[in-house]
Amino acid sequence: MSHPVTLLVTDDLQRSRASVFFRLLLSIPHFVWLALWGSAAAVAVLLNWLVTLVRATPTRALHRFLAGYLRYAVHVGAYVNLLANPYPGFLGRPGYAIDVQVAAPARQRRWTVLLRLVLALPAMLVAFVLAGAYGEVHAGFRFGGLLATVALLGWFAALVRGRMPRGLRDAGAYALSYSAQLTAYLFVLTDRYPNSDPLAALTDLPAREERIRLEVDGDLRRSRLTTFFRVLLAIPHFVWLNLWGIVATVALLPNWIATLLAGRSPEPLHRFLAAYLRYQTHVVAFATLTANPFPGFTGAPGSYPVELVIAPRERQNRWTVLFRFPLAVPALLIWGAYSNLLLAAATLGWFASMARGAMPLGLRNAAALTLRYGQQLNAYLFLVTPAYPYSGPTPMEAAAAQPPPAVPPDLVATPA
Numbered sequence: 001m002s003h004p005v006t007l008l009v010t011d012d013l014q015r016s017r018a019s020v021f022f023r024l025l026l027s028i029p030h031f032v033w034l035a036l037w038g039s040a041a042a043v044a045v046l047l048n049w050l051v052t053l054v055r056a057t058p059t060r061a062l063h064r065f066l067a068g069y070l071r072y073a074v075h076v077g078a079y080v081n082l083l084a085n086p087y088p089g090f091l092g093r094p095g096y097a098i099d100v101q102v103a104a105p106a107r108q109r110r111w112t113v114l115l116r117l118v119l120a121l122p123a124m125l126v127a128f129v130l131a132g133a134y135g136e137v138h139a140g141f142r143f144g145g146l147l148a149t150v151a152l153l154g155w156f157a158a159l160v161r162g163r164m165p166r167g168l169r170d171a172g173a174y175a176l177s178y179s180a181q182l183t184a185y186l187f188v189l190t191d192r193y194p195n196s197d198p199l200a201a202l203t204d205l206p207a208r209e210e211r212i213r214l215e216v217d218g219d220l221r222r223s224r225l226t227t228f229f230r231v232l233l234a235i236p237h238f239v240w241l242n243l244w245g246i247v248a249t250v251a252l253l254p255n256w257i258a259t260l261l262a263g264r265s266p267e268p269l270h271r272f273l274a275a276y277l278r279y280q281t282h283v284v285a286f287a288t289l290t291a292n293p294f295p296g297f298t299g300a301p302g303s304y305p306v307e308l309v310i311a312p313r314e315r316q317n318r319w320t321v322l323f324r325f326p327l328a329v330p331a332l333l334i335w336g337a338y339s340n341l342l343l344a345a346a347t348l349g350w351f352a353s354m355a356r357g358a359m360p361l362g363l364r365n366a367a368a369l370t371l372r373y374g375q376q377l378n379a380y381l382f383l384v385t386p387a388y389p390y391s392g393p394t395p396m397e398a399a400a401a402q403p404p405p406a407v408p409p410d411l412v413a414t415p416a
Helices: 017-021 023-055 062-078 110-113 123-132 145-163 168-185 225-230 229-260 267-287 318-322 329-356 363-379
Strands: 005-009 097-104 212-216 305-311
Touching: 005 168, 017 023, 017 145, 023 062, 023 110, 023 363, 062 168, 097 168, 097 318, 123 145, 123 168, 123 329, 145 168, 145 329, 212 329, 212 363, 225 329, 229 267, 229 318, 267 305, 267 363, 305 363
Parallel strands: none
Antiparallel strands: 005 097, 212 305
C-alpha cells in the first residue's frame, strides 16, 4: 500500500547560482515564520493527540492545520537544503517543486495513539541518521545527517554547474520523505509507520546502466538462531576479510600505476580486486542482516543472495586515475552518512528479525542502498571502474525484491 504521506517531486534540477550562494540568508524570513507557526503547531499536536485518543479519528480542522504546517516545513527544508530552487510561499500551499501530500484523516488504533512517542523511537533513530535533528520542535524541517551532507556538496555543485546533481537531489529527497512521514506519525495525522524503503520514497527513479550494481534476492526470512549469534558467526569472515584486504591494499599501488600507464587495469588485478569486493559484499550483507545464509569464503559470482555484479574492465581517463583519491572525497563524505544508516538498519533489523523471523523490507532496502553505494565507492577507489558512485536510490536494488505477502514494509505497520 502507498503511504498516506507521499513526497511529490517536480523539481527540474536547475539552480540559480545567485540564490544558491545566498540560500541561508534568503531563508531567514522562513526560519522566523517556521518558529512562530511551529509554536502554534506544538499546541495543536497535543490537542490532536487528546482528540484522537478519545475519538480514534483526528478532527478535520486540526488535521488540516497540522498538515498545512508539515507541508510548509517540507517546502522550507527542500529550499534550504537545495532540493528545490523556487522561493517557497509562506502559507504551505500545494504545488511547490518538492511537495508533500497528506491523506485525509482516518481511524487510528487508540493504543498506538497512546504509545505514539514510544513506538516512534526506532523511526527517530533512522530519521536522525538521514536528516539530523529537528530544526524546530515537532517540525518537518530538519538539517543534519545525510541531508546536510547533500546540501553541502550540492551547494558547491550548483554554484559550478547551475544545476543540482540528480543523485544528490534524490538522496536528500529520500531523507526528507522519511522525515515528513515521521512528523506526520508524531503529529497523529496517521498511524502508518514511516517507511524507510528508499525505493518507495520517490515515485520516479532513474533507470541507470550501472557498471557496479547490487542484485538482491527477495527472501526476507531470517533464522532467529543465526540472527542472535550473527556477529559471532561473522568473526571468521571478519578475520579472512581483513587478511584479504591487506593484500588488496598492497595490490592497489601497482594497479594504480598500471592503469595510469596503460589506461586500463590489468586483467589479473581487476579479477582479484573484483573477487575481493564481491566477498566483502557477502560478508557485510550477512553481518548486517541484509541477507540470511552463511556466505562462502571465495567471493564466487552468483553464490550469495546479495550479489555485487561488476562490469568487465574498461578504459579509464588517465587524469581521473591520477587524481582518483582527491576526486573521491565528496563520495567519502556521502558514505560517512550512509554508513550510519547501514548501522541503524542493521541494529533495528536485528530486533525485528528476532521478534518476527523476518527482516522488514524497508530496512533491508535501506541497507542494500548503502551497501551498493559503499561498494561503488570501493570499486572507484580500487580502480576497478571509472564510474563515480551514484548517491541516490535506483531501481537496481529492486531486483527480485518482492516480499512475502505477510511481511509489512517496515519495522511497524498498522492500517491507516
